[in-house]
Amino acid sequence: MLHRRRLLNLLMGGAAMMAMPACANAPERSIRPALKPAPPVEGIVARSALGGELAFAVIDMQSGNLLEGQGANTALPPASVAKAMTALYALEALGAGYQFRTRLVATGPVSDGVLRGDLVLAGGGDPTLDTDMLAAMAAELVRGGVRQVTGKFLVWGGALPFVEAIADDQSVQAGYNPSVSGMNLNYNRVHFEWQRAGSDYSVSMDARSNRHRPAVSMAQMQVANRSSPLYTYRRTAVQDQWSVARSALGNSGSRWLPVRHPELYAGEVFRGLAQVQGLALPAPEITRNAPAGQDLVTHRSEPLQAMLRDMLRFSTNLSAEAIGMTASAARQGRPASLGASAAQMSDWARMRFGMSSARMVDHSGLGADSRVSMTDLANMFRLSGQDGALRAILREHPFRDASGNLRPRTDMDVRAKTGTLYFVSALGGYLRAPGGRDLAFAICSADLARRARVAGGQVDRPEGTAAWSQQARLMKQELLLRWAQAHS
Known part of the structure; x- marks a missing residue:
């Protein structure tokens, strides 16, 4: 006789078996709970209370369809999102493996440790050259046997046009707005x-x-x-x-x-480093003539792709300008000015990606007179995303709360470039929704009237800019969350 509890267990198991559907095969797709309705854009914008203009565009990566847009054809300053355009421009013109060269050139023969001529520190536009690298060049020069220079010590920065300041509306002390030259240091x-x-x-x-x-x-x-x-x-x-x-x-x-x-800066620093190695040099002088002679030492930068990854991560304006002008030089010869180089990149963007709105004044986005529509920017991300080269060097976009603390997310992936000027906040890149759908997007908030009132002031952080930027960041995050939810 079966025990009563065992009999009940068997009967319950049988009842459960009978309740199962006739087809016991697993479904082809896992069943996902229904998503809550995405919050309306109007509420997100109203909560931010930013004023000025808001423009955005979201495009499906596969079909190219515009999924959502507001003011999408309005041309606004892209701020540092422009660096993504510069990266694409440089990769096409120079190649991912391109390396900048900084050289020590002898204009005369070297015999018995004596250079009978001038020594030229010749810049090749490298934006990442630092004092440690110059020190290594000085040490290599002395190890190679040079103990005396009978001529001048010259510095050449003519590989790129000289730019006294990237933008003319920044405070004088803004370290992110330096000069640009073919000879750059630190x-x-x-x-x-x-x-x-x-x-x-x-x-x-x-x-x-x-x-x-x-x-x-x-x-x-x-x-x-x-x-x-x-x-x-x-x-x-x-x-x-x-x-x-x-x-x-x-x-x-x-x-x-x-x-x-920049040339005198690099020259003075190199002279001091050479002195430590026992090589006395005269005071540096700037030369406008490209050096001709024997290359004694050559320093090569990291490959361009690695340099671009750092440029996008740390948003270094000097890197963007030096790389952008070098790309223009490779395409059509040394540009006459930064503005001419930026115009050349704008022409390229129109031909390459159909960006009819692109009117760039520089390669970094620091100049607030640059203009591009969010439709054109989002479409640039979509078209360039086909080979994955740009997405691979964009950083993962962090989500933060109102206090600035990180809010890790595992349900979506955003790879993007941020851009910030006083009362301008932009973001563009790629969003992979929870369901795996890939989107390209671009967003810009700009209160240009408020910006005009503070631009050119000699303070580090004009009143109201920090709070405005924080609200703009939170609004962009809400938009990203909305799109991930609405377009999974």
Whole structure:
């Protein structure tokens, strides 16, 4: 006789078996719970209370259909999202393996350790050259047997046109707005450090990198008894002359300032590094003539693809301008100016991606007069995404809460480039929705009237810009979440 509990278990199991559908095969697709309705765009925009203009476009990667758009054909400043265009422009013109070269050239013969002629530090436009790399070049020169130079020490930066400042509406102290040249060092920034010393301050200006910290004299700093402006700047024929308001310094601190004499900066630093190696050089002089002679030492940069990945991740403006102008030079010869190079890239974008709205004034997006529509930007991401080259070098876009803390997401993947100017906030790239659908998108919020009121002010962070940027970031995140939800 079966035990009563065992009999009940058997009967319950049989009942469950009988309740199963006739077809026991697993479904071809897993059953996903129904998604909640995506929040309306109007509510997202209203909560942000940004003012100005909002434009966005979302395009299906496979079909090319515009899924959502608002003001999508309005041309607005792309800010640093422009660097994605520059990356594509450079990859096509130069190739992923392209390397910049910085050379030490002898204009005369080297015999018994004596260079009977000039030594030329010749820049090739490398935006990533730093003091440690120059030190390695100096050491290699001496190891090669050069112990004396009878002629001049010259510096050539003519591989690219000289640009005194990328944009003319930034504060004088903005380290992200340096000069651009064929000879660049430390992103054309000098390190300013101060320390209270009794009732006064000790200050220093140097070209520091990981292993070396040579002082420089071509950049000078004076502490001034005033409350404003924070910094003043004067460019002489051979120096960058700075002053800083004493009231703003506190006990100690440091910051990077832009360099406006990049050739003399690199020349002074190299001369000091060579002296450490036992090679005495005369004071550097700038030459406008391309060097002809024997290459004694050549430094090669990282391959372009790695350089572009860093440019997009850290949004380095100097890299974008030097790389963009080098791409223009490879296509049609050395451009006459940064503006001419940007116009050439705009022409390329119109022909390559049909970007009829593209009117770029630079390659970094720092200039607020650049214009492009979000339809054109999103379509550029879609068309360039077919081979995956751009997506592979874009960083994963972080999601943050109102306090700035990271909010990890595992249900969607966003690879994108951000762009921020005062009262301009842009984002463009790729979104992979939870269901695996791939989208290309571009967003820009711009209050150009408010920007016009603060542009050119000599403060580091104009009033209202930080709060506005935070609201713009949160709004963009809400839009991304909406699109992921609505288009899975």
